[in-house]
Amino acid sequence: MNPEMQMESYLTTLRSHLGLLTLAEREEIVREIEAHVRDSAEEPGATVETILARLGPAQELAAQYRDGLLIRKASRSFSPLVLLRASLRLATKGVSGVFVFFCSVFGYSIGAGLIFVALAKSIAPAHTGLWVEDGQMAALGAFEYDLPPHAHEVLGMWIILKTAVG
Amino acid sequence: MAKLRALPAADDQPDRWEAQLRKGALEMAALASLWQGRLYGLEIIRFLENHSRLVLAEGTIYPILNRLKAEGLLTSEWVEAEAGHPRKYYSLTEAGRVRLRLMAAAWTNFSDGLSRLLDPVLERQEKLQ
Secondary structure (H helix, E strand, O other): OOHHHHHHHHHHHHHHOOOOOOHHHHHHHHHHHHHHHHHHHOOOOOOHHHHHHHHOOHHHHHHHHHHHHHHHHHHHOOOHHHHHHHHHHHHOOOHHHHHHHHHHHHHHHHHHHHHHHHHHHHHOHHHEEEEEEOOEEEEEEEOOOOOOOOOEEOOOOHHHHHHHHO | OHHHHHOOOOOOHHHHHHHHHHHHHHHHHHHHHOOOOOEEHHHHHHHHHHHOOOOOOHHHHHHHHHHHHHOOOEEEEEEOOOOOOOEEEEEEOHHHHHHHHHHHHHHHHHHHHHHHHHHHHHHHHHHHO
């Protein structure tokens, strides 16, 4: 393969792995990397092969661009799916990423649980709430079975507001 | 980073840690390279090589520039060159300058604190040597 073909093949792989970005963004990235290769080739002793090796595999370079986009989207988005996808992607990057991922799963689970409690209160008010027994929290949530006899429910309908705020 | 990749990074925790540290600093370094004026990608890479000991995987800088631009800290323009192809020049925006000043202050603060913490460790090492 001659140097020009090596570069073209690298750029083709790069372009095909930039899937999520817009066409204009993709073309601009490819154009910039092409300029990098051409400029680097002017330096003494440089070959297209070493230049491409120093850029790293095209798939990996594309993945870094996609990560940047995902982080950008996640920082502007309230969609749990986008945030979970971003934190899952971080989780593949190391221990701290895994920690972030589990925190977000944990956070969303609590959120979903509280929303469930709020809905349950409006459907089955007698079986949903925060019960206190001898000054200590005995139960929080929605229950099918009978509650501890000495415990009393403290929040009443406030629980809907609390869970909405929480 | 091409050099770093050659190291047994996965097994060798200190090397991996150092690679992460360099990567973390790269965003600030890229902004700092543009403090004096506009540069294109390869110039930024060479600037960082000459002015800091950041070993750089050349590919890494481009996605970072792309992200900094999307965040509004950089602008870019294509400029025709004698080389026969246009080059994409980056410059700091006002927001980029503000952010870089804050980053520089936070960094100095951080590294001063750590240096004080690490002084005894390094002294001990000198005695051992």
